[in-house]
Amino acid sequence: MLEEDQQVRFTKLWTDAQPTVSRYVSSLVRDQWAVRDIVQNTSLVLLKKFPEYDESRPFLPWAIGLAKFEVLSHHRDTARNRLICDTEFVELYTQKWAEIAPQLGDEAAALRHCIDELNGRPRTIVSLRYVEGQTSNAIASELDLSAANVRTILKRTRETLRRCIRKQIELQGGTA
Known part of the structure; x- marks a missing residue:
């Protein structure tokens, strides 16, 4: 005991x-x-x-x-x-x-922080795509956008998230 x-x-x-x-x-x-x-x-x-x-x-x-x-x-x-x-x-x-x-845990925490920082349409599209699993076409239909526009927003948002994650990890003293 x-x-x-x-x-x-x-x-x-x-x-x-x-x-x-x-x-x-x-x-x-x-x-x-x-x-x-x-x-x-x-x-x-x-x-x-x-x-x-x-x-x-x-x-x-x-x-x-x-x-x-x-x-x-x-x-x-x-x-x-x-x-x-x-x-x-x-x-x-x-x-x-x-x-x-340990690095994966740091990156996951940084990702959660960075997603919380997203606002507006990018946050909505990320949620629809990765939380609800919708396709670009389904998101486009729901938000009255073109599928190409949805894919462009996703691409730009992923790049924004990548930069944010790197910054968060550097602030925590890690390396990205």
Whole structure:
């Protein structure tokens, strides 16, 4: 049983890491119910093994490493499915994911900020295209524009978002 200060420390670390671990698992497992179970099992394993955690090292790579074993276990248990998952691939993928995960989180936060900065027609068109999944033709019809105009607005808005994301990451001290 963990002491109270260890429980608090684990809860803080897991709360920060859980969204990234969930995205990692989702990138390897298609079934979202299985993803939920794998992430939940990962959290239980992390909790049980927390006394072994070396606090001089980052928590996220450790959590992703343990999630990898849960993913491999899931693939082994569902081996009757046609999906074949190469263990060596998962190992390499896990290493790379742990390396880029902090950057992805920074970029996602920057994207959310930049989308919040959009106003008017560009924001409406981005929402219709990427949230609702509408085609350029459907958006054009809804907003009484030409499809070419919608595509041009999307292209310009994506470029604006790219510049905004770079700026946000630079402001946070990262590199874009």
